[in-house]
Amino acid sequence: MRLLNRSAGRVSRLRRGPLAGLMVMLLGLLLTGSLYAAFSPANADNEAKSDEALIQEGRDLFLVGCSFCHGQNGEGVSSQNGQYGPSLIGVGPASVDFFMGTGRMPLQIPGQQGPPKHPVYTQDEIEAIAAYVGSLGPGPAIPDESEYTLNLTGDERQEAIVKGGQLFLANCSACHNFDASGGAMPWGKVAPTLKNTSDKHIYEAMLVGPAQMDVFSNGNIAPEDKAAIIAYLNSIEDNPGYGGFSLGGLGPVSEGMFAWLVGIGGLVGFAYWIAAHTTRSQKKEEEA
Amino acid sequence: MSDHSDNLPAVQEPIADPGLPAHTPRPTDIDPKAERRAERQVAFFFLLSMVMAVLFVVAYFSLDLGKLEEDGTREATDTFWGLGASHVALGVTLGLTMMFIGIGVIHWARKLMSDVEISEQRHPAASSEEDREETLAALQAGLEESGIARRPLVRNTLLGALAFAGLPLIVGLTDLGPVATSSVRRKTLEKTVWKEGTRIVRDVTGTPIRPEDLEVGDLLNAQPEGLVHLHDASLKREGVDYLEGAPLHIEKGKASLILLRMEPKDITHGKGRENWTHQGIVAYSKICTHVGCPISLNEQQTHHLLCPCHQSTFDLADSGRVVFGPAARALPQLPIKVSEDGYLVAQSDFTEPVGPSYWERDSK
Numbered sequence: 001m002r003l004l005n006r007s008a009g010r011v012s013r014l015r016r017g018p019l020a021g022l023m024v025m026l027l028g029l030l031l032t033g034s035l036y037a038a039f040s041p042a043n044a045d046n047e048a049k050s051d052e053a054l055i056q057e058g059r060d061l062f063l064v065g066c067s068f069c070h071g072q073n074g075e076g077v078s079s080q081n082g083q084y085g086p087s088l089i090g091v092g093p094a095s096v097d098f099f100m101g102t103g104r105m106p107l108q109i110p111g112q113q114g115p116p117k118h119p120v121y122t123q124d125e126i127e128a129i130a131a132y133v134g135s136l137g138p139g140p141a142i143p144d145e146s147e148y149t150l151n152l153t154g155d156e157r158q159e160a161i162v163k164g165g166q167l168f169l170a171n172c173s174a175c176h177n178f179d180a181s182g183g184a185m186p187w188g189k190v191a192p193t194l195k196n197t198s199d200k201h202i203y204e205a206m207l208v209g210p211a212q213m214d215v216f217s218n219g220n221i222a223p224e225d226k227a228a229i230i231a232y233l234n235s236i237e238d239n240p241g242y243g244g245f246s247l248g249g250l251g252p253v254s255e256g257m258f259a260w261l262v263g264i265g266g267l268v269g270f271a272y273w274i275a276a277h278t279t280r281s282q283k284k285e286e287e288a
Numbered sequence: 289m290s291d292h293s294d295n296l297p298a299v300q301e302p303i304a305d306p307g308l309p310a311h312t313p314r315p316t317d318i319d320p321k322a323e324r325r326a327e328r329q330v331a332f333f334f335l336l337s338m339v340m341a342v343l344f345v346v347a348y349f350s351l352d353l354g355k356l357e358e359d360g361t362r363e364a365t366d367t368f369w370g371l372g373a374s375h376v377a378l379g380v381t382l383g384l385t386m387m388f389i390g391i392g393v394i395h396w397a398r399k400l401m402s403d404v405e406i407s408e409q410r411h412p413a414a415s416s417e418e419d420r421e422e423t424l425a426a427l428q429a430g431l432e433e434s435g436i437a438r439r440p441l442v443r444n445t446l447l448g449a450l451a452f453a454g455l456p457l458i459v460g461l462t463d464l465g466p467v468a469t470s471s472v473r474r475k476t477l478e479k480t481v482w483k484e485g486t487r488i489v490r491d492v493t494g495t496p497i498r499p500e501d502l503e504v505g506d507l508l509n510a511q512p513e514g515l516v517h518l519h520d521a522s523l524k525r526e527g528v529d530y531l532e533g534a535p536l537h538i539e540k541g542k543a544s545l546i547l548l549r550m551e552p553k554d555i556t557h558g559k560g561r562e563n564w565t566h567q568g569i570v571a572y573s574k575i576c577t578h579v580g581c582p583i584s585l586n587e588q589q590t591h592h593l594l595c596p597c598h599q600s601t602f603d604l605a606d607s608g609r610v611v612f613g614p615a616a617r618a619l620p621q622l623p624i625k626v627s628e629d630g631y632l633v634a635q636s637d638f639t640e641p642v643g644p645s646y647w648e649r650d651s652k
Binding site for chain 1: 312313314315317318319365367370371372373375376379394398399403490491492493498500501502503504505506507508509519548583584585586587588589590592594596599601612
């Protein structure tokens with residue numbers, strides 16, 4: 001009995017130790033982590049996997065990561081304040097690849113617009129989820145590299161790029177700006193810059209029309225014209241800035257700010273210098 | 289100063305003029321060493337300017353702008369920080385050539401030129417009484433001698449000649465365009481090339497559109513057939529008027545179109561516009577009714593079309609109604625249908641003038 005009391009006392013002494021809280025937390029984290037690793041679907045590679053297995057793996061991942069907002073069968077979730085997560089039936093694999101490949105999904109916080117960030121899922125996992133969402137209803141497929149690459153050389157290539165530029169100015173520049181550096185939309189939304197977006201994701205965005213963007217389906221802009229637009233976007237990035245500093249390519253806002261602050265500021269500085277008093281000497285001037 | 293002293297009013301200053309503070313010399317005024325140093329500094333700036341001018345010439349001939357190669361790629365251009373090196377070098381050297389001359393001159397003025405303070409009195413702007421009387425007398429004498437009051441024939445013909453001299457100016461103004469009478473307006477401002485059966489084609493490519501090409505959510509920038517400069521000559525059709533040059537731009541400025549496909553259930557048809565759409569495909573003028581900017585900044589989920597110039601917003605699911613901004617009129621809607629060969633065509637011209645309002649818009 002005495003022994004028991006003594007050991008109990010030792011434990012409670014330990015429990016009160018300064019590092020006890022930290023130890024408990026570390027143990028808890030370790031336990032949760034290993035349980036998650038044991039029960040969450042494995043990230044095996046998708047090659048040599050039958051469609052059914054891929055869809056099943058995608059469904060497992062979907063149930064863990066997506067179903068909270070999009071519903072257990074991708075039917076969407078509505079809340080009192082309106083739509084919580086939209087239905088994914090018929091959006092197609094291209095939509096999944098775009099939203100998850102650019103990191104827009106999973107969303108960190110509900111808001112006007114999901115900002116792009118570093119993707120959370122690997123490409124294999126994204127493809128599995130895309131296969132599952134694709135099985136819910138027909139929608140645009142993930143494009144092949146040959147679809148968004150312009151396979152032309154010489155004058156033909158130049159011509160296609162020129163046409164791509166005209167298509168870009170007619171269809172895209174209203175929101176994404178003449179230099180593809182993006183622009184503001186109503187209610188705090190933005191049309192993002194296209195400079196850091198991969199060719200595949202630009203192609204997918206045209207196909208699916210993410211969020212407020214309009215759809216530019218293959219019946220609207222033919223696949224080869226889409227490839228021409230992408231080639232044009234790459235060509236303006238490859239060209240050196242002949243006009244000098246682009247100042248973000250945002251047009252009059254940044255250029256006007258530069259003119260006012262640096263240009264006029266510099267002129268004011270010069271004016272101060274011209275009119276400032278020069279050093280004076282305390283010595284008397286010698287009479288000549 | 290003394291020249292004007294006779295002309296100055298004798299004013300008693302309320303506070304005595306304290307005069308200028310005592311002049312203190314600059315180091316360069318009293319120290320020959322400092323003076324020579326300043327001289328060398330000024331000369332140094334002028335030399336720097338010369339160096340920059342020479343560097344401009346060197347940059348002009350040595351830096352490469354890049355040539356277009358046979359395979360369509362550009363031969364490596366000399367670049368500098370991702371900028372065209374030639375442009376940067378030419379601009380910087382020429383700018384510094386000018387700037388160093390300026391800096392040298394100002395340094396010269398500040399350090400070496402005389403800096404003795406002087407003051408000049410302001411004097412009245414009017415001439416002296418004598419001068420004024422003399423001038424008036426001369427004018428009067430001139431009038432008397434010309435006899436303009438006694439010879440009405442000469443006077444009146446002179447006035448007539450001066451009035452007629454304005455005629456060429458006024459006649460020249462007619463070059464600005466036809467006078468906007470109601471019959472002229474009907475043929476110009478109030479009419480576009482759209483008429484029954486005009487095919488709607490995609491802008492840039494000029495291809496005709498089948499309704500089944502479009503998915504819900506699609507947005508097309510479209511033109512009437514004949515107003516697109518065709519990349520592919522095989523698209524040309526018999527019986528279509530293909531415009532070029534100025535007429536093309538005038539007509540394009542009025543006829544440009546935004547075509548959208550939305551869920552038919554989302555559309556609120558305007559009165560009498562129930563048959564203006566086809567399976568959820570709607571067509572609107574692309575020209576803002578505020579000051580005429582072309583608009584295609586559309587939000588797919590709200591069907592709101594926003595004009596980037598002044599933020600006028602139109603609801604394309606509700607007859608182009610203005611939902612925000614300075615525009616006073618809904619966006620004109622084009623009635624469309626499907627032709628016998630299965631392409632989207634116009635039912636008629638717009639039923640109201642497109643683009644911004646004008647004074648005579650509502651007067652018939």
